[in-house]
Amino acid sequence: MTEMKSVTDAPAVKAPVLPDAQTVTDVKHWTDSLFSFKVSRPASLRFRSGEFVMIGLLGDNGKPLLRAYSIASPSWDEELEFYSIKVQNGPLTSKLQHIKPGDQIILRPKPVGTLVHDALLPGKRLWFFATGTGFAPFASLLREPQTYEDYDEVVITHTCREVAELEYGRQLIESIKQDEMLAELIGEGFADKIRYYPTTTREESPKMGRITDLLTDGTVFKDLGIDPINPETDRGMVCGSLAFNKDITEILEGFGLEEGANSDPKQFVVEKAFVG
């Protein structure tokens, strides 16, 4: 005779306590001011690698306190990953930095953004220019098969103040080498297909300086042994502070590239990594 299971043996199903609740499955602290975390993915959520969503917690007034966050995981992943700053007096991140696996966050399932393949005209070499947490959308796009199907080469530049702030990106690039599906797509010659160019501005490291200066004086092209940016072949995606985005925009325009959008694909696209 089949044994009857008592109700108390059933697996505990946590009732959502927040609107649009998702459960935190993993948290990793990288520095005093940076952490990454994973949450469950709503079954109905479809997004394009590189897009952002609104996430948050309930504020002290009982209302959702939401902020824009790039999804750092690729569109095919079962979970959603985020890479976050910790602003010590920031309304959201002063609290969000304390989340643990099993906790819940709010995730509004309406992805949007300009850092998507659809917003660029076809090209041969794709540049990702990031500062700080601006690496997040590229963590998604670097794990997106379309990136390697559409382009012969990808160059990812990441500029931070200190060496430890580069570690999330460095490990992400390493993890791509270990990923069977991506390794097959990238094929032989990983170093020629994905060129990783990390730089620091305040702490000593093998390559120092703002990427803007290193582009302007040609150091990047010399270091990587590649041709300068050319509007016929090169495409770009930019994610950093307002000042960074403005400076890179001028440089890319100087190389003859034009800024595009979802509705008007051109040679490069830009998105803010934060406001203010």
Ligand SMILES: Cc1cc2nc3c(=O)[nH]c(=O)nc-3n(C[C@H](O)[C@H](O)[C@H](O)COP(=O)(O)OP(=O)(O)OC[C@H]3O[C@@H](n4cnc5c(N)ncnc54)[C@H](O)[C@@H]3O)c2cc1C
């Ligand atoms: C399109 C978009 C995508 C974003 N994606 C991300 C992301 O993937 N990861 C992420 O950490 N943040 C991201 N942000 C910033 C995010 O929305 C919040 O500003 C951040 O989480 C801090 O929230 P807060 O309430 O603690 O402080 P806020 O009141 O929002 O910010 C306080 C101050 O902290 C500084 N600041 C805020 N965010 C950052 C940051 N990311 N890096 C450096 N300084 C910052 C700014 O000076 C800002 O004025 C994004 C912003 C936009 C507009």
Ligand SMILES: NC(=O)c1ccc[n+]([C@@H]2O[C@H](COP(=O)([O-])OP(=O)(O)OC[C@H]3O[C@@H](n4cnc5c(N)ncnc54)[C@H](OP(=O)(O)O)[C@@H]3O)[C@@H](O)[C@H]2O)c1
């Ligand atoms: N006190 C601290 O130690 C500390 C640490 C982290 C963050 N914060 C605060 O957090 C906020 C954001 O800091 P963040 O470091 O994440 O972002 P950030 O200030 O935008 O700097 C990130 C990196 O981008 C570079 N950069 C900034 N503007 C640029 C431009 N116009 N062109 C080219 N490169 C540019 C910076 O170089 P430069 O170093 O040359 O500016 C730095 O290497 C700031 O308001 C800051 O006050 C403070």
